[in-house]
Amino acid sequence: MVEAPVLQLQLVTLDRKLPLRDQIYQLIRTLVIIGQLRPRQPVNEVEIADQLGVSRTPVREAVKRLSDEGLINVYAKAGTFVADISGSELEEAYIIRKALELxxxxxxxxxxxxxxxxxxxxxxxxxxxxxxxxxxxxxxxLDDQFHRAIAEINGLSMLWRAVDISKAQMDRGRYLSIPQPGWGEVTIVQHRAIARALGAHDAEAAIEAMGQHLDTSLQNTLSLVDSH
Structure with missing residues (x-):
């Protein structure tokens, strides 16, 4: 079993005027995506609740939501653990994201x-x-902000929300892949091509550029996940 990390969640300030389950969900989700909570790491709901100074109920609700998204696995007898980064789930997320973003x-x-x-x-x-x-x-x-801005041009805030949920597994891989030499620069070139096509009102070119960008992102992420 992988040793549990020291999360230092007592340093986090929650807004008691807002739903606690939503804030805790976003907090744990971020820790999983950025890799502070690593694959197969145990998730101790009692410890999290104690450190945040809340009851276990909003933590349990947040973990259930993350389980539904495939980021956390809950086993009745064995416990609760961060899910592995699965190649098949990455490809499924890619299919959903590509359809929506095109x-x-x-x-x-x-x-x-x-x-x-x-x-x-x-x-x-x-x-x-x-x-x-x-x-x-x-x-x-900022990469996410670029894609969100395109959805906002259309006024499609729910579309971006659907993309954000579906791409969580891809995001975990991105935190592995972003330091690779040259990959970030490729993303910049591809984003410029997308923006240029949108500015020219060339839907065909914009779709092609976005498709190439997402294809590159998937291949980079899969190669890093395989190597890890």
Missing amino acids: ESCRRAAEVTTKADTKRLDDIIAAHQTAIHRKRYAEAIR
Whole structure:
């Protein structure tokens, strides 16, 4: 059994005016995605509740939600553990994400304004700076911001939410893959191609560029997961 990490959750401040289960869900989800909670690591609901100063109920609800997303495995007698990063689940997440994001691109190409293009360019510039400075967590956040911005051009906030949930397994792999030399720069080039096509209202080019980008992301992630 993998030794449980010291999470230092007592340093986290929860907003008691907001649903605790949602905040705890997001907290544990982030720890799993960034790798602070590693595959096969035990998840101690009692310890988490004690450190956060809450009852076990919102922690249990958060863990159930993460179990439904495939990030945590709950075994009746053995305990609760972080799920492995599965190649088949990565590919399934990719299928879902690609279908949604290609449709997002198609719709965005019809309505992208100059202000939208500038916003995308600004995100790309900040992303490039983060990669150059080796701020990988920030780079991943800005990568997501770019894709979310495309959905927001369409006013499709639920679409991005569906993508965000489905891509959780891919995100875990991204925290392994982002430090690889040259991969971040490839992402920047691909994002520029997407933004350029959207600004030109060229739906076909935008869809092709997004498809190539997501294909590259999947292959990079699979290669890192296999190596680990």
